[in-house]
Structures are given as C-alpha cells and as structure tokens.
Amino acid sequence: MTDTPVEIRKPARSQWWDVWDQFRSHTGAFWGMVVFLIIVFAVLFGPLLWHIDPTYIDIRARNQGPSLAHPMGTDQLGRDTFARMMAGGRVSLAVGMTAMLLALVLGTLIGVLAGYFKKLDGPLMRLTDLFLALPLLPLLLVIIMLFREVLSARFGPEGGIFILMVSAIGITSWMQTARIVRGDVLALKEREFVLAARSIGTPNRRMVTRHILPNVLSPIMVSATLGIATAIITESSLSFLGLGFPPDFPTWGRLLFDSVDYLQQSPARVIWPGMAISLTVLAVNYMGDGLRDALDPRIRGR
C-alpha cells in the first residue's frame, strides 16, 4: 500500500481529466466543439480584424455577390454581409445562451422543487401546465409590445431589447425542462441511496445538491443543448417577424428576415445566416450529447 493521503487527493483533480478524455473520444462532440469554438471566436474577435462597420452603407456596392472585398456579398443598402453576420452572431449567441441559462435555471428549480417536495408538486405542475397551454407566440408578442418601451427607456434601445428578449424567451421555454426534471427527481427520490442519505441525516438542501442534481444532470444537459438551439431559433423568428431588435441592428434572424425579399436575386444571402444558425445548433447538440456521456461515470469507463 502506498502513501495514502496523497493518493486520494491527486485523482480529485484528474476526475475532470477523465471527463475531458471521454469527451474527446466522442467524435461528434469533439468536432461539434471545434465548430462551436470557431463560430464563437469568429463572432467575438472577427470584428477586430475585419474593419468594415456592419452599419456602414455603401450604396454603390449594393446587392453584390461574394468577392474579395465582401466575402459574403453585400445587402440591398451595400452593407457588408460578413461584418453583419459577425455582429449578428454576437447578439444571437448571447441571446441564445443567456435565455437557455435562464430557462434551465427556472426549469431545474421548479422541477426539483416539484419532484422533491410533495406539497409543492401540485401547484408547480399546474403552473407548468398553464404555461404549456399558453399560445407562446402571441404571448411573446404581447410581452414585447408591453415592455419594449419601458425597458428601452431604462437600459437603452439595445440593452433593453436584449433583456426583454432573453427574459421573454427564458420564461416561455422552461416547461419542458421542469417536467423532465420533475419526473427524474420523483424516480430518484425512491432510490435506496436517497434513503441511505436520509438515514445518515443529510438535510434536504444538501440532499438535493449532492444526490439529486448530479443524477438529473443528463436530462438537464440534453434540454440545455436543445434549449440553446430553440432560443436562437425563437430569437430568429421574433426578429424575422420584425419584433426583436431594431431594424438596423443585425442578428442572424433579422438578416434572414431582410434577405427573404431578395431570395430570388441573391439566394446566398439567405443561406449565410441560415447556415450559421443550423451549424451552431448542430454543434451544440453534439456537444451536449458528448458532455452528458462524459459526465456519467458509468459510461466514462468504457
């Protein structure tokens, strides 16, 4: 037997290396991450290298196809599509991820509370049903109509709309997560290791954080990745309906919306934002898949 105290602490760190190794060995997840990182870096640092302003209008160069000066062409006002894609990606990704996080936190919280505490189950699940029964698009329209002015006045037009979009998408998409999490928590609660923890005297809050949450990680992970995808798509469809950010403020959805009128003249203009959205969603889904496997010690060993 070797010197023990050292031995036990060393792998406490290497546990995350195990996760990383498993994640890397999942081909789809690895390439998904590469693609996602490329998109994120392009969107974050691209504008530093590409100096054309996304709102700069060069009316003489309008409706051009791809060229060296404009790799993705220009729009009907001569604005550079490449610059607009990068600026739009920032907003779309930020909205997608924050809205997903919000929905996830809300959904997990409500799911765990409903599943773990019997008294809260009824009220919380009826609330969830209520939200599920609401027609979301009209609701979103009403939310945006009601609060757009107020928030714009307080946080500036862009900041206000950002907060509005994120919270609107967040509070209308947590229900699926809540239901899945509740179901899993209900099943977990009856498992013997929860009983064992109770016989030890673990209080409820640590029971949730130590025994329940790690074991519902898989469904949360899946709904997180799907959540990013739906959040980006919802934001796109809202912008597409002309309800999201102001018209001159590029997002992927807005770019798509603006390009539809020119679908026949320059189909490439629809393809760029469409492809960006699909690629991001696909990459994130694969990443989530790999992450879920990597976080499960039973799968990790294989």
Add this chain to the structure above:
Amino acid sequence: MAFDGARKPLVAVDDLKMHFPIYGGLLRRRVGEVKAVDGISFEIMEGETLGLVGESGCGKSTVGRALLRLYELTGGTVKIDDYDIAHASPEELRKMRPTMQMIFQDPQASLNPRMTVADIIGEPLREHQKGSALEREDRVLELMDQVGLNRDFANRYPHEFSGGQRQRIGIARALALNPKFIVCDEPIAALDVSIQAQVVNLLEELQDRLGLTYLFISHDLSMVRHIADRVAVMYLGRIAELAPRDDLYAEPLHPYTQALLSAVPEPDPSLESKVERIILRGDVPSPSNPPKGCNFCTRCPLVMDICTKREPQFQEVRPGRFVACHLFENT
C-alpha cells in the same frame, strides 16, 4: 449470548404501528390503509443480534426503516439508547443519527452512482463531524481497511465493483460514525451464496470488535440461525413468535413458525426424504384488510373457533419466549 436480564435494552419498541394510506377514487380520497406494521413490541439488548424473519411483504423492512424513522410512524414509540426516536424534532433526530445506521438490501441501489467510494463513505463524516478534509480521508481509509476494501479503490465509482464489494462499501458507510445500533435490511439477499458468508462473517467480526447491536432482517432462516442471538418471526405486520435462537429452531411454538422452519432445506439427502413439510394453503391476506381475530387464522393448520374472533395476546409463555397464539394462552 442468550437473553439475560442484566443487560439493558438498547432499543425498545412499544406498539409500533406503520400504516400507509391508500388513495383512490376520482378525488384521490383516502380509501383505506395498508397496515404494514400493526402494533409490534420488542427489545434489543446491547451487543445482541435480533434476527427478524418472515415472508415477503410481511413488514420486515418497514420495521427496520420505521426504527430509524425513515418513515413517520403511525403510532407507538421507539427508544434507542433512551432517546425517543418516534417523537424527536428534525433537529434532535439529526443529532441522534450517528448512533443508528442502516445497511441496505441492494448494494447497487444504495450507493449514489455519481459519487466515488471515498465520497460515499465520507458523507456521514461530512455531515456530522467537524474535521478537516485530511482527517476525514484518514478515517475513510481506516474504514476501508476495516471492511476489507483495498485502499486504492477510494477514487473509483460504485459500478466498478462486484456485489460483495459494494456491500462492503455500504457497511463502511454505516460504520463511519461509530454507531451503536445498525439495522441490516436483508444485507445478503442480493449477493451470491459464496459472498453471503463473507459479508455475514464480516458483520460478526465487526460486532465482536466494536460491540455493535444488530437488527438483522432476512428471509434466509439458516443465515439468521447463524448470526442471530434471538429471532423474531413476523407474519402480516405482527410478530408471531420471539424467542432465543436455539429454542426457536429446536422447538418452534407458533404454527406459522413451525411451517416456516419446515421449509428450510435439509442438507443431508437421507434425512431430506423424511422431512415432513407443513404446506400452508392459500395466500397471505391483504395487509389492507387483515382477517378478524388472529391474522394467521385463514391459513393456520391448527385453527380453532376462538382464532377467528379474538386477537391473541403477544405474551411470554416460557422464560424469554414470546408467542402470539391462542394455543398457548393461559389466561
């Protein structure tokens, strides 16, 4: 270790009742209750092993869990080490937890698959002791030695172990806080026969070394004979007979105990052919609607008139031997 009055009881159970409500109908109203445990009383002396046997669904596990108040009791009192477990507030109960621990039936299900062995065994320490992480690790490794687990396994996950090793992890977790009383809820039922002996021997060895008191729940009569000092036989939520081990196996008094013991296989084939089995007819009645009078009257081979009318008293018929049967009632 026979019953002797000089030692004081560590666990005293008085008229323990555990009823689970049944909800039904359109409005989910309470339409009845499953009387899983219906008024049982017994004591466990310090350092003793009480075997609790009975067929599936007779309420054995419920007794074990109710004793540690993993369920809210319907009625009765449970005293462990002179603390009233049944009526303690959550905070008091939490402070009492270290004296009583439990070993579970299914070692696969009773270990959190996302925690390492060191985390699992260390959890009780983290909850109840204010030691540094280093001290905790030392104690975890010490416990692993105690139950015969290799120290190198500390950072592995439960699924990487065999059933017997997993049960050892469960035992180490139960021992972590130096408990006085351990409820063993069919600790060997899910294990191979070859491993069962190892685990039982480990439990006995730990008892000798640490002076533990066990409630050993099992349906394996030969194993109970091996480990228990006294044996309680349960039928349909009540104790039918409670007696010192040797007396019970030599001369069972209650008709149900007789039937139960006659079902134990005889290893000697020449004797096996001579064994007369008492085959009980019919099924166990539903615990939500137990028969009137003695709860064994529907299947008892020696049923009398009085059995269907009056419930037999659980009383001491010979020194140390308690039976609930009208055949032995001397009132």
